[in-house]
Amino acid sequence: MRGGAVALVLAFAATISIAGQSQTTAKPAAAKAAPASAAAGKAYKAPRTPDGQPDLQGFWTNSTYVPLQRPNGVTKEIYTPDEAEAAIKAAAERESEQTEPGTTADVHYDFTQFGLDRSQSTFARNLRTSLIVDPADGKIPPVNAAGQKRQQERAAARKAAGGQYDAVENMPIGSRCIIMGGAGPPLMNAGYNANYQIVQAPGYVMILTEMIHDARIIPLDGRAQQPTGVKQWVGLSRGHWEGDTLVVETMNFNGKNAFQGSSDNLKVTERFTRTADDAISYRFTVEDPQTWDRPWTAEAPLAKTEGPIFEFACHETNYGIANILAGARADEKKAAEQKKGSN
Amino acid sequence: MRNRLLIGTTLALMAGWLLPVLTNVAAQTPAAQAPAYRAPRTPDGKPNLNGIWQTMNTANWNIEAHPAGPSPVRELGASGAVPAGLGIVDGGEIPYLPAARKKQQENYANRLKLDPEIKCYLPGVPRSTYQGMPFQIIQSTKHIMLIHEFAGAVRTVYMTDQTEAPADSWMGWSNGRWEGETLVVDTKGFNDLSWFDRAGNFHSDALHVVERFTPRSAETINYEVTIEDPKVFSRPWKMSMPLYKHVERNAQILEFRCVEFVEDLLYGHLRKQPAK
Numbered sequence: 001m002r003g004g005a006v007a008l009v010l011a012f013a014a015t016i017s018i019a020g021q022s023q024t025t026a027k028p029a030a031a032k033a034a035p036a037s038a039a040a041g042k043a044y045k046a047p048r049t050p051d052g053q054p055d056l057q058g059f060w061t062n063s064t065y066v067p068l069q070r071p072n073g074v075t076k077e078i079y080t081p082d083e084a085e086a087a088i089k090a091a092a093e094r095e096s097e098q099t100e101p102g103t104t105a106d107v108h109y110d111f112t113q114f115g116l117d118r119s120q121s122t123f124a125r126n127l128r129t130s131l132i133v134d135p136a137d138g139k140i141p142p143v144n145a146a147g148q149k150r151q152q153e154r155a156a157a158r159k160a161a162g163g164q165y166d167a168v169e170n171m172p173i174g175s176r177c178i179i180m181g182g183a184g185p186p187l188m189n190a191g192y193n194a195n196y197q198i199v200q201a202p203g204y205v206m207i208l209t210e211m212i213h214d215a216r217i218i219p220l221d222g223r224a225q226q227p228t229g230v231k232q233w234v235g236l237s238r239g240h241w242e243g244d245t246l247v248v249e250t251m252n253f254n255g256k257n258a259f260q261g262s263s264d265n266l267k268v269t270e271r272f273t274r275t276a277d278d279a280i281s282y283r284f285t286v287e288d289p290q291t292w293d294r295p296w297t298a299e300a301p302l303a304k305t306e307g308p309i310f311e312f313a314c315h316e317t318n319y320g321i322a323n324i325l326a327g328a329r330a331d332e333k334k335a336a337e338q339k340k341g342s343n
Numbered sequence: 344m345r346n347r348l349l350i351g352t353t354l355a356l357m358a359g360w361l362l363p364v365l366t367n368v369a370a371q372t373p374a375a376q377a378p379a380y381r382a383p384r385t386p387d388g389k390p391n392l393n394g395i396w397q398t399m400n401t402a403n404w405n406i407e408a409h410p411a412g413p414s415p416v417r418e419l420g421a422s423g424a425v426p427a428g429l430g431i432v433d434g435g436e437i438p439y440l441p442a443a444r445k446k447q448q449e450n451y452a453n454r455l456k457l458d459p460e461i462k463c464y465l466p467g468v469p470r471s472t473y474q475g476m477p478f479q480i481i482q483s484t485k486h487i488m489l490i491h492e493f494a495g496a497v498r499t500v501y502m503t504d505q506t507e508a509p510a511d512s513w514m515g516w517s518n519g520r521w522e523g524e525t526l527v528v529d530t531k532g533f534n535d536l537s538w539f540d541r542a543g544n545f546h547s548d549a550l551h552v553v554e555r556f557t558p559r560s561a562e563t564i565n566y567e568v569t570i571e572d573p574k575v576f577s578r579p580w581k582m583s584m585p586l587y588k589h590v591e592r593n594a595q596i597l598e599f600r601c602v603e604f605v606e607d608l609l610y611g612h613l614r615k616q617p618a619k
């Protein structure tokens with residue numbers, strides 16, 4: 001097992017060194033990364049679906065090494081290609097550190113495996129230093145007083161509920177296979193399997209997120225938002241076309257998957273514009289006056305990737321959650337016995 | 344019991360009457376085959392199946408004919424009781440191999456522990472169709488999506504770029520084609536973990552499902568399914584039922600993210616016990 005991991009680490013190192021070479025050299029990772037330059041989008045006219053919608057269909061990924069917020073110490077908005085390459089290399093190396101042989105992380109997820117290591121599959125190339133484009137500092141605006149109060153209340157509720165492994169409800173929702181970060185809205189790079197499938201029919205756009213087979217059906221018929229009695233993990237989405245841009249507004253979140261600590265009054269506005277055969281410009285704006293005094297906006301391009309998407313049956317074989325809880329109970333039992341023995 | 348026999352006899356008689364008719368139709372020329380109803384077309388010229396659909400039967404309780412019965416959960420009383428149904432299996436009875444019928448009976452006896460639906464597992468095919476909740480068809484040229492409310496189960500029907508199933512899965516791997524007015528969906532690559540209903544009717548990983556969606560009016564589809572699984576059944580068999588379209592203007596598939604609803608049932612025994 002350990003030997004296998006070492007071999008994979010070596011393969012990974014080879015990939016990184018290739019990715020570190022100049023743009024003109026053949027490099028598998030970068031060759032797969034779709035360009036997301038704004039200039040390429042200007043002259044481009046998206047193909048049309050049979051019913052005349054701009055065609056966004058196909059398989060896409062928002063896998064990226066660009067962080068949501070600009071790292072401390074970085075002041076520029078856009079990297080040069082060489083700087084971006086160095087940032088990718090550094091980020092990839094940080095990821096691979098999780099696979100130090102003999103550590104728990106290594107046993108659980110070997111990040112050098114194909115599919116977990118982003119640099120081995122398609123990722124959306126982006127020269128930005130942060131996904132956030134507004135505010136200009138590339139950071140999420142400060143949380144206001146109402147937001148801080150809610151965060152304190154949530155922290156207190158978590159503390160009152162006990163330790164993370166005391167009960168399944170205390171564990172992270174992704175580990176519980178309820179919903180994962182990629183589904184959003186907004187669509188966020190999920191770390192691995194960050195794949196989407198878009199299918200359009202007259203009056204509808206459907207976005208399937210691979211993890212966890214989350215299909216968001218967006219009606220385009222101008223219907224009103226549902227009554228607020230229907231609150232959902234993914235909210236309720238309504239879409240319309242503004243020229244060649246699909247605009248999707250989502251409200252009525254249930255607040256249990258609070259995006260960046262938002263309230264259930266969160267409103268997310270997404271804008272999808274196809275800028276090339278292999279690229280979609282994806283921008284989202286987050287508004288929640290109960291958390292931030294101003295809206296903020298991020299740009300997280302989608303790059304065309306190869307399908308198909310396979311079924312991600314997460315809950316059905318979630319042995320991990322049962323084993324983690326059983327392990328915690330076994331630890332407690334052992335500790336109690338030791339305590340008894342030392343008395 | 345007498346009623347059940349009567350229903351069984353009636354279905355057998357009906358099947359005896361229907362089968363020659365079906366065979367007869369199939370043997371006719373394409374022109375004579377043309378169904379009475381011609382569906383409106385999508386912009387790319389295919390029969391338009393887009394919409395939110397749902398069945399109106401008790402098949403999810405038992406796809407075979409069954410009388411009404413008490414709730415399997417005492418506390419639910421009449422609200423959880425089983426409504427009677429004439430069954431959706433052509434010919435009335437599933438042609439199980441003898442050992443498989445025995446297994447189905449064991450499944451039924453232990454259904455509260457074993458039925459994957461209770462655990463919020465992906466429902467499999469064709470149970471996803473008649474499980475009782477609505478599903479939406481998003482019909483595009485290359486891909487036709489079937490999106491189910493229950494557990495957010497999703498099927499992609501590949502109309503082009505067709506491949507074999509890359510691995511076994513709960514919802515299988517579906518390739519589709521148009522035969523005149525009918526969408527034919529051929530699905531293989533199933534695991535052996537899903538059931539057909541709450542009565543323990545089941546299949547193996549050799550399951551092969553062929554579904555035929557034929558519009559019969561603006562708001563109904565004839566849904567016919569052929570089930571083949573030589574490890575479990577002595578011969579291929581069919582089920583059929585209509586699908587009904589939601590006509591409410593604001594109809595939409597809502598969230599039924601049921602994992603949360605079953606966690607205490609599945610993992611409650613692993614909860615930290617209060618210190619003694």
